[in-house]
Amino acid sequence: MLTSTRTTRIEWCDCDPAGIIFYPRYFEIFDTSTTVLLERALGMNKIDYLKAYDFAGHPLVQSRARFRVPTRFGDEVTIETTLVDIGRSSFKIEHRLQKADTLAVEGFETRVWVIRQAGARRLKSQPIPPDVVARLKA
Amino acid sequence: MLTSTRTTRIEWCDCDPAGIIFYPRYFEIFDTSTTVLLERALGMNKIDYLKAYDFAGHPLVQSRARFRVPTRFGDEVTIETTLVDIGRSSFKIEHRLQKADTLAVEGFETRVWVIRQAGARRLKSQPIPPDVVARLKA
Amino acid sequence: MLTSTRTTRIEWCDCDPAGIIFYPRYFEIFDTSTTVLLERALGMNKIDYLKAYDFAGHPLVQSRARFRVPTRFGDEVTIETTLVDIGRSSFKIEHRLQKADTLAVEGFETRVWVIRQAGARRLKSQPIPPDVVARLKA
């Protein structure tokens, strides 16, 4: 299955008065990790793949996370991101964020492929292009 | 069951290049909503209830959300926050975020009551004080 | 001169491990305050005024702030926002953020009116429409 790993560092700006990461920051980290997975699979940056496939993005319809061990500013973490399922217009992603050898957070996303309807603000789900499916399943 | 409702407005700073809210912002909104629920139940601000009960906060161990309808900058939203379960050292919260009459997002949290261990950076779960339990169950 | 006042509350999610607001949050607060000033002057929400005047926004070319007194989660603050100068394609805004009777932060912005060039990602400054100038000078 398609997997991508990246590292980042938890920063002061990610942490709250308890001195640990403010948990919504994990969802920002996961969002970037999903972008990186797609960028690597499609061979181009997000700004370019949105244009190449003429779509508006891959927003979430569901998100879930389990927070096992808190992280703090200065912690180097590794995020392993895996495409676990792909449907007609949606796909599922799992993230495992580790601090050294400890699994700190698990994240689960269901995302949908959307286009912007002509002349409208409205976003509408759309079948994932066959070329993208092929690259994600590779 | 203990419920609290507040309103807020989705702002430009909450939105991403797709023109809709960047979904981690919902978790910030939910976090503030949980704070407001506790502030109302305990009759004091968070900065004071952390001191009064001498604890370090109520971080999440699990979080889940279903995103039904996107929101955009300028949208006025209402968040209804309910305490749905309370255990020995943890409690569960549900949020229903509405845009006019439409349920836009549902959020589900499991939080734990933690103290800071003497002289240590480490957070440790702790039984919720009986007085707090009584006020949350009221 | 055109002035607009709003109130907000500093939240846990705005604060850092020192227990005070993480200062970039002030710039988010100021950004929303500028939006509110324009919304009130133009009589419509930002999502609508961007459309009505067919422009891409009013990004900053300069920003400055003086932080006099720190704020903490739970602090109710008032932001007074004033248009202090308006040029051909740019305008200047000042913000005074108060905590009770104390001036906590002063913010200064120079913003430019921009359009998106046809078929391009590039933003370009543009004269502010006379109708907007008239309403801002009113």
Next chain:
Amino acid sequence: MLTSTRTTRIEWCDCDPAGIIFYPRYFEIFDTSTTVLLERALGMNKIDYLKAYDFAGHPLVQSRARFRVPTRFGDEVTIETTLVDIGRSSFKIEHRLQKADTLAVEGFETRVWVIRQAGARRLKSQPIPPDVVARLKA
């Protein structure tokens, strides 16, 4: 003069509906860059240097930025951070953020060394320890 350079990437989560970075994110980037400068000069992470010198942080008293060229998600940027002045209890930092060979943003900070007053929430400025001054001037 003490200088430190790091690179980062502007992400989707940093950008607003205009498709460019939401400018307060630059101040988050600068804050981390200042931390990195101090970490390198003092030879330890922020979580450790706060403890080693027993202080509460180095919050800003003034901040200023000039935004010359917008950045977008996917842009790799380099931030050069320099200590330009050091006083008794405050110091000045300059940041130059480049996108390829173009200077995109300049940032200017005045920061103050603060301790937490015994038993109080109040932060108070304090002379920078001679050992820190020596390392920053090196």
